[in-house]
Amino acid sequence: MKLTFLGTGGAWGVPELNCQCFICQEMRKLGEKRDRSALLFSGSKNLLIDCGPDIRNQLMRNNIDRIDGILITHEHGDHFIGLDDILAYKRNAPRDNFSPIPLFVTHKSWDMIGKRFSYLEDMGLIEVKKIKAGEEFVFHEFDILPFKTYHGEFAKGSVGFIISFNGQNKKRIRLVYTSDFLDIPDFHQELLEPEYLIIQSFWLNEPEINRANHMSFQRAMDFIEKFSPKGETFLIHIGDADMVPNDPANINAKKYKPKSPLKTPNRKEPYPIPLNHIQWQETIDRIVNDYRLGFKITVSKDDMIINL
Numbered sequence: 001m002k003l004t005f006l007g008t009g010g011a012w013g014v015p016e017l018n019c020q021c022f023i024c025q026e027m028r029k030l031g032e033k034r035d036r037s038a039l040l041f042s043g044s045k046n047l048l049i050d051c052g053p054d055i056r057n058q059l060m061r062n063n064i065d066r067i068d069g070i071l072i073t074h075e076h077g078d079h080f081i082g083l084d085d086i087l088a089y090k091r092n093a094p095r096d097n098f099s100p101i102p103l104f105v106t107h108k109s110w111d112m113i114g115k116r117f118s119y120l121e122d123m124g125l126i127e128v129k130k131i132k133a134g135e136e137f138v139f140h141e142f143d144i145l146p147f148k149t150y151h152g153e154f155a156k157g158s159v160g161f162i163i164s165f166n167g168q169n170k171k172r173i174r175l176v177y178t179s180d181f182l183d184i185p186d187f188h189q190e191l192l193e194p195e196y197l198i199i200q201s202f203w204l205n206e207p208e209i210n211r212a213n214h215m216s217f218q219r220a221m222d223f224i225e226k227f228s229p230k231g232e233t234f235l236i237h238i239g240d241a242d243m244v245p246n247d248p249a250n251i252n253a254k255k256y257k258p259k260s261p262l263k264t265p266n267r268k269e270p271y272p273i274p275l276n277h278i279q280w281q282e283t284i285d286r287i288v289n290d291y292r293l294g295f296k297i298t299v300s301k302d303d304m305i306i307n308l
């Protein structure tokens with residue numbers, strides 16, 4: 001099974017439009033970017049998780065010639081607003097030879113998404129399949145169990161997915177995917193000890209007020225311990241909303257003051273806010289080491305491919 005991290009950035013992507021913060025300046029200087037978060041599983045079928053505004057370029061630059069199924073985590077624009085672009089797969093299929101793509105989505109999320117995109121179902125591009133947290137379903141070689149994630153009052157349909165499939169050597173693999181979330185109301189058995197974990201890390205430090213209902217790495221540390229993945233953990237949905245000391249852009253509305261920044265255990269010095277990809281990985285490695293977390297945590301980057 002091949003996993004392609006099509007996008008690993010927060011809701012507005014980084015560097016962000018019109019942002020001159022230290023993080024965005026550094027990323028522009030290095031030519032780095034993170035598109036809106038989306039993930040593609042490629043086995044005998046191509047299964048896409050989320051379909052944000054960058055999807056056209058993400059699929060084009062990875063030469064993806066078909067999409068067989070789509071899972072939607074929740075009804076925020078950065079996770080579904082690219083659905084119209086998927087029409088290209090129908091437009092470029094031989095005439096009268098296209099089966100609608102199953103779109104797996106919770107009732108509550110479709111209430112919102114359907115207001116915008118119900119015509120895609122009428123046009124035969126998608127076939128909406130309503131899913132429910134706690135109810136497993138099968139899609140070709142994937143067993144998929146959605147679980148409820150709390151992501152605020154404006155994303156009532158929000159779910160994560162436990163996806164099971166055969167990996168190399170026919171070994172059964174269970175992977176937990178969380179997108180945007182603040183909490184998991186029912187942390188049940190099946191979430192424990194997956195082979196792989198993919199988890200949001202929007203900030204490094206938990207902000208004073210978590211208005212966006214997102215996951216910071218500081219907070220994710222507890223969740224990673226709770227999940228206790230047997231194999232690698234991947235961080236996604238990374239943003240630029242941490243305050244970097246002395247950055248004039250700290251006055252911007254989106255910049256969040258940390259509640260109590262993550263500090264080194266001995267000298268009690270706050271970890272520096274990562275400005276680029278390498279710094280992210282270095283900081284995470286230091287924290288894993290300093291706090292003896294005992295997990296392998298990889299900061300994902302766009303177009304990274306993992307074979308499982």
Ligand SMILES: [Zn+2]
Nearest residue numbers: 019021024240
């Ligand atoms: Zn920025």
Ligand SMILES: [Zn+2]
Nearest residue numbers: 076151155180
């Ligand atoms: Zn969201």
